[in-house]
Amino acid sequence: MSEAVNLRVCVIGLGSMGFGVATSLLKKGFKTCGYDISAETTARFVAAGGKGAVSPAEAAAGADVVVTVVVNGAQTEQVLFGKGGAAQSMSKGGTILSFATMPPQMAEELAQRAGALGLNYIDGPISGGAKRAADGELTIMASGPPEAFNHVRPVLDAIAMTVYELGDRAGIGSSFKIVNQLLAGVHIAAACEAITFAKALGLDIDKVYEVITASAGNSWMFENRVPHILHGDYSPQSAVDIFTKDLGIVSDLGRGMTFPLPITSTALQMFIMTAAAGMGRDDDASVARLIAKVTGIELPGQPEAA
Amino acid sequence: MSEAVNLRVCVIGLGSMGFGVATSLLKKGFKTCGYDISAETTARFVAAGGKGAVSPAEAAAGADVVVTVVVNGAQTEQVLFGKGGAAQSMSKGGTILSFATMPPQMAEELAQRAGALGLNYIDGPISGGAKRAADGELTIMASGPPEAFNHVRPVLDAIAMTVYELGDRAGIGSSFKIVNQLLAGVHIAAACEAITFAKALGLDIDKVYEVITASAGNSWMFENRVPHILHGDYSPQSAVDIFTKDLGIVSDLGRGMTFPLPITSTALQMFIMTAAAGMGRDDDASVARLIAKVTGIELPGQPEAA
Numbered sequence: 001m002s003e004a005v006n007l008r009v010c011v012i013g014l015g016s017m018g019f020g021v022a023t024s025l026l027k028k029g030f031k032t033c034g035y036d037i038s039a040e041t042t043a044r045f046v047a048a049g050g051k052g053a054v055s056p057a058e059a060a061a062g063a064d065v066v067v068t069v070v071v072n073g074a075q076t077e078q079v080l081f082g083k084g085g086a087a088q089s090m091s092k093g094g095t096i097l098s099f100a101t102m103p104p105q106m107a108e109e110l111a112q113r114a115g116a117l118g119l120n121y122i123d124g125p126i127s128g129g130a131k132r133a134a135d136g137e138l139t140i141m142a143s144g145p146p147e148a149f150n151h152v153r154p155v156l157d158a159i160a161m162t163v164y165e166l167g168d169r170a171g172i173g174s175s176f177k178i179v180n181q182l183l184a185g186v187h188i189a190a191a192c193e194a195i196t197f198a199k200a201l202g203l204d205i206d207k208v209y210e211v212i213t214a215s216a217g218n219s220w221m222f223e224n225r226v227p228h229i230l231h232g233d234y235s236p237q238s239a240v241d242i243f244t245k246d247l248g249i250v251s252d253l254g255r256g257m258t259f260p261l262p263i264t265s266t267a268l269q270m271f272i273m274t275a276a277a278g279m280g281r282d283d284d285a286s287v288a289r290l291i292a293k294v295t296g297i298e299l300p301g302q303p304e305a306a
Numbered sequence: 307m308s309e310a311v312n313l314r315v316c317v318i319g320l321g322s323m324g325f326g327v328a329t330s331l332l333k334k335g336f337k338t339c340g341y342d343i344s345a346e347t348t349a350r351f352v353a354a355g356g357k358g359a360v361s362p363a364e365a366a367a368g369a370d371v372v373v374t375v376v377v378n379g380a381q382t383e384q385v386l387f388g389k390g391g392a393a394q395s396m397s398k399g400g401t402i403l404s405f406a407t408m409p410p411q412m413a414e415e416l417a418q419r420a421g422a423l424g425l426n427y428i429d430g431p432i433s434g435g436a437k438r439a440a441d442g443e444l445t446i447m448a449s450g451p452p453e454a455f456n457h458v459r460p461v462l463d464a465i466a467m468t469v470y471e472l473g474d475r476a477g478i479g480s481s482f483k484i485v486n487q488l489l490a491g492v493h494i495a496a497a498c499e500a501i502t503f504a505k506a507l508g509l510d511i512d513k514v515y516e517v518i519t520a521s522a523g524n525s526w527m528f529e530n531r532v533p534h535i536l537h538g539d540y541s542p543q544s545a546v547d548i549f550t551k552d553l554g555i556v557s558d559l560g561r562g563m564t565f566p567l568p569i570t571s572t573a574l575q576m577f578i579m580t581a582a583a584g585m586g587r588d589d590d591a592s593v594a595r596l597i598a599k600v601t602g603i604e605l606p607g608q609p610e611a612a
Binding site: 104127139141162164166172175176178179180181182183184186187189190191193194195197198200201202203207208211212214215216217218219220221222224250253254257258259260261262263264266267269270291294295 | 506
């Protein structure tokens, strides 16, 4: 344990997920240096007991493990290999833990570039939301060389409740995450379509929630997101823009493979319509507000769209 | 209890669901008369200890409760009010329990026609599949007058594990069922899209099943249907044609209300495509076989389509 804590860790990206990851590491006794593109956010991490830095390279100086918790593959590439990037300054033989959802091929490319610098790379998209990040209870769908997993095991133990080790090369973790996001996104859009349709049919939608969550029509997302609609609360636990992005990745990937994804594409269009109506940064259950707007039905406690 | 069993019950439609309903009633000691359009099926019920009949009217003669377990609203109308229908011969003051999924307005109309003959009507679409029907463990989404529920309570207790009493008039039960079918149908099609895409991405789809069922991408249908695909078993636990029908009802209803249902419509087209490819009577997970056919991926133990 004391040896474990001797790993020097760097967290790049201190948004709602990264901040929770970095503070979970502090709580478990890791020396943790954090960097965010917003100096204000970095300062908040310093106030929470962490070490701050003015660039990824400075944050990663001498680090054994660099954790990237940025939005997508392009940002991951930038903070690792761009100007002032982390890859150049971290310890040789160190391990990069990449948490963004990205196309599998991009994860493979980043792993190759890391390998060329003598670094290990774990492709480990996360899920679980901000609260579970703060509680050290993320789920990680990860792939990479077994020795890299062994190296970062204490870090993973500190931040995740469940780590799926899905294969020995980058790209596999991202592929699993993409399949999960396909389903999650479709299920959110379907939940919004169903609950607004139920309202249009004149049903008591609280009762619909009770019946459906005990029936064959249930999904994890129906159960989790429909309460936002029932309470009229669209403060972003996960924003519309996240699924516009993630289903965009799925859709691009399918087209590149000449693999038809009709349901995914339709769900993606509903997220895009919702973003176009000005709700991109609101909770993803806002797809229901879009449908309500279009059809004129009234949902509970509906605030004006941002 | 002995008074309860004195209710004379008639079951019309002895298919995979109706046969289970009728034999559950026999097991609980109800005098039960059954009728099916197939004389052979009716004979099978007689062999199981029931009473048979050559028409709905004969089966319902003097019955206190008539249970219709046919495919849709049109068949329900026919067996109740058509030539040789049950409504004319059952006891005045008796109760019709209608189990088919149909448009809410059709349920309302049937209830009105029953009322005009001095009969009660419960709009109670069922779910649960053939095995749970045989075990007396159906789920019923029901609406109708409270006195009708009181009248048929012993019958419901004999055949259902869960009875939702959702309102005091016909149409509400059907509306709940329709919302459930919307979600269930979309989730089956999405599960098929996701698991075939996972295969195309080169993933171990048994592992995908394990990971997704523990993740935010899970649905009741993903968990229930994907094993059919993993085992290559498309013997019809619930056929493609059922969802072609049920999502057709949802879709027609939405169009009639000028309510857009983009995801439902896309899923419906996938069921129609699967039926068009000759798999209408196979298990609804056959949507995955359709996608496999189109894209050339290989799914486990895939028998030739019927």
